[in-house]
Amino acid sequence: MPLTLYDKIYQEHLVNPDDKAAPLLYIDSHLIFEVPTAQAFDGLKKNNRPVRRTDLTLATVDHNVPTDDRSKYRDAASFVKEPQARTQITLLEKNIKEHDIRYLGMSDRRQGIVHVVGPEQGLTLPGSTLFCGDSHTPTHGAVGALAVSGGTSDIEHVLATQTVLQKKYKNFRVQVEGELGPGVYSKDIVLHLLGKIGTAGATGCVIEFCGSTIRNLSMEARMVLCNMSIEGGARSGLVAPDEVTFEYLKGRPLVPSGAEWYKALTYWKTLYSDEYALWDFSVLINASDIAPSITWGTSPDDVIPITGHLPDPADFDEKQPFKAAAIRRSLKYMALEPNISATSIKVDRVFIGSCTNSRIEDLRAAAKVARGRKVADSVYAMVVPGSGLVRQQAESEGLDVILKAAGFDWREAGCSMCLAMNPDVLAPGERCASTTNRNFEGRQGPGGRTHLVSPAMAAAAAIKGHLTDVREFLTSGNGSIATTQLTLEGDKVSSYGKVAASAPASNFENGGDTFANRPAQQAKRSVEGIPKFRVVRSVAAPFDMQNINTDLVIPGDYLKTVKRTGLGPHLFEELRYDSTSHKEVSSFVLNQDPYRKSQILVCTGENFGCGSSREHAVWALVDFGFKCVIAPSFASIFFNNSGKNGLLAIPLDDAAALRKIHAEGLAKREVEVDLPKQEIRDFEGRLITTFEVDSYTKHCLINGLDDISNTLMSEEKIFDFETKQQTKFPWLFGRIRKLQSPRRLGLHLPGAQDIFDW
Template structure:
């Protein structure tokens, strides 16, 4: 039977193909970082479980790290001033030492954004599976890997079992044909797609990007597309590997060489969707229709071309009232007027960076626009390379000199202003042209206003002081996406430069840790389960919003916690409290009686929980007392995270039933959610709706069972699969253990006292 690329990789990694109820996907590579891991390691410790495969796990720090000058850096304890951020980073360092996991810390020039570091080192390989507890993990799909994300529970699951529960998703093809026009970059392709399908258009799907336009893109440009596939609701994104992929990978530290390279290549060349493969959905795009684009509002699908006008909510009042309400709220938050020109939007700040656009080609694109020009006096502009190696390569090409000469602040590697978790934040009311991936309310700082653009568009906005059509500053020589693959002098240089391979590492070092560490029999059962769910009676708290994102559920600043509890008071922080007085807003539903005690949240708008993979959104709901969320649809990761924490998420597409529950909530009458019967009834016992729930999730919720305990009951199956996998794909195992220390490679900061020498 003809298969898609996704079908092939998924089937190849099923631990037990006969298990249709709780399918386990084996994970070939696991990337971890400081924010969501403390609770995962704590869970391992409580249940006395080892990290199963340290040879398949790599760690770095990125979200919390300051990006200011590190020339006097000594250690993380003295360098990171914010207490909670310092705690998360030092806890990660404690945990990786305890479990002997390879780590790129701030003293290591290989440190950087997790989704820059992975491809840069060659961790991400075609046909492999990769897991990371960050929603932009799909970035790695650009090399033809199946890269999936999840919350802290999934991180702990992968650490303990080297597998993740992963149902089969649908196939969604995005075919882009033709040649991109002057000033159009891969960021514009993905923004164009989001404007076309919306933030829920690919929910429940894996997207494969196809067509002549995609084949002509560099690896770095493909990463942008896969990175932001999550913003369209996709579970992940993929591009079939080809000669561009192989050229990019060859010679990187974690990529096979010699005879293993030849064997791997023979397999990689089979990784493509078959001619007559079945697609559940398909979108065709003509590259000529794509223009330099911006987002105007507070959702990634609020997209218009730079030559366009902002929407008018009155155009949607009659047929799409929820959309009209969303437009009004976004315009008010962004302090913009209906129908105004995009180019009339003035900005205060520019941010070039993030896992979307912080690679060497992105910095080249910005430098080409900035060369010989000056940042406007009214603008503060910053450039944050995606890793220490990107920074090093950019400096060797002189990009830092150009950018600093134009007035840009040149920073150290990290996530920086992508999200408000570190010192790089917007002040309330500040407006930013940003190369990041999300423009949610408060995403870059409470009250901050974000417009998503390409690096070239960001540089143009910095120079002009307002959102600008970058084509006005371009010629064919500096405006083609193809030239970003070249230095400004026209030379072809491998992105990031090369890092010496670790093939010379001692045999004993390379063999160490390549055998699975299996848990003791008594450790297979967790000491803690999840809250049981049976029948819940409650007045439902009624919401009338669409696209309720995880940043709105719990702001990014609260991700610095190292616990799973205590987030309830900050649930819907931006909606519940006045940002100036910090007093409760009386009109907000959860500040009113009886909704303060509601156990059921009813949302009439679609796509609840879109955005981040953070499990903190579910923890905040549960900590507040919510046991059940009912909505027309949910973002995939949020939906998965819910059941793992005792929260029942009910997708209900019956609009009449939704309105009935909403009416019961407004009337302050209880409804009953009965999980055993899979029914929702009113206070009189009349049936409002029946709902579906998969058998595995239902079993876990009813019995308070966690995923890891269930998985470890069939651990022998994992052992059998690992043995088969090591025989078939030997190049995937042991390679992370071969990484050399920064001292040996000369990649450590001179004054650092916390260099991990391994």
């Protein structure tokens, strides 16, 4: 039977192909960072469980780290001033020491954004599976890997079992053909796609990008596409490996070498979608139709070409009232008027960075526009390299000199202004041309306004002081591999700098540290499960919004917590409280009785929970008192996170039944959700509708069972599987243990006291 690339990798990693109810996917590489891991390690400690495969786990810090000058850096405890961020970072350092996990910290020039560091070090390999607790993990699919994300419960699951529960998703082909026009980059391709399919267009799917345009992109450009596949609702993104992939990988520290390189290469060349493979969905895009693009609103699919005009909600009132309401809300938040031109929008800030666009090719594109020009007096512009090695490479090419001469602030590596979790934030009302991936309300800071653009477009906006067609600055060049892989002087240089691969450490040569740390028998059962769910009776809190994203459910600043509790008071904070007086907004539903005590939330808009993979949105809902959320559809990761925390998420495509439940909520009458019977009844006990729920989730919710306990009942099967995998794909095991300390490689900061000498 012909298979897609996704089908092949998925089937290759199923621990037990016969288990259809709770399929376990073996994880070849696990990337961890400071924000969602504290609770996961706490769970391991509580249950006396080891990290199963330290040889398959790599840690770094990125979301919370300051991007200030590090010349006087001593240690994280003294360098990070914000207390909660400092706690998360120092807790991660404590945990990785206890479990002997390789760590790229702030004293290490290899430190950086998790989705830049992974491919840069060669952690991500074709045909492998990778897990990371961040929604932009699909980035790694650019090399032909299946890269998936999830919340803290999934992180703990991978640490304890080296597997993740992963059902089979649908196949979505995005085929792009032809030559890109001048000034058009991969960011424009993916923005164009989002404008076509929307933020829920690929929900429940894995996207494979293909076609002549994709083949003509560099690895770094392909990473941009896969990175933002999540913004279209996809569970992951993929590009089939080819000669571009192999050239990019060869010689990186964690990539096999010698005889193993040729064995791996032979396997990698079998990784493609078969000619007659079945696609559930397909989109064909002509590259000549793609222009330099921007987002104008507060959703990644609010896309127009730079030559376009903003939409008018009145045009959608009659046939698409939800869309009309969303446009009005976005225009109000963004302080923009309908029908104005994109180029009339002035900006206060420009940010070039994030896991989407902070690699060396992105910095070259920005420098090409900035060379010999000056940032407008009205604009503060910053460039944040994705890793210390990207920064080092950029400086060796003189990009920093060009950018600083133009007036850009040149920073250290980190997530920076992608999200409001570190000192780099927008002030209320500030407008930013940003190379990030999300433009949600408050994403870059409470009240901040974000326009997504490519690095070249961002540089052009910085110079002009408003959103600008970059083609005014570029007479030639686009995002094709022929131009992006070259330095500004026309030389071709390895994109991760001149750092040789680490020599094998002695314990690796002897086969040490390449075994599973198996849990003791008594550690297989958790000391506590999840809240049991049977029947809930409550007035349903009625919502009428679509695309309720996780940043709206709980603002990014609260992701710094190291607990699963205490987030309830901050649920929907931007809607519940006035941003100036901080007093309750009386018109908001959760500030009214009886909804303050609602246990059921009913939303008539689609795509509830889109955005981040972290569980904080679910924790906030549960902490407020919600036990059930009903909506037409949910973002995949939010949906998965819900059941793991005792929250029943019910996707209900029966519009009449949904309206009935919503009307009961408006009338302040109770409804009853009966999980054993899979029924929803009105206040008099009359059936409104039945609902579907998968048997595994239902079993766990009714019995209060957590995933890890269930999985460890099959621990012998996991052990047998990984033993076979180690024989079949030996190059995937033990390699992280080859990494050497920054001091040994000359990549440490001279004054640092927290060097991790492995």
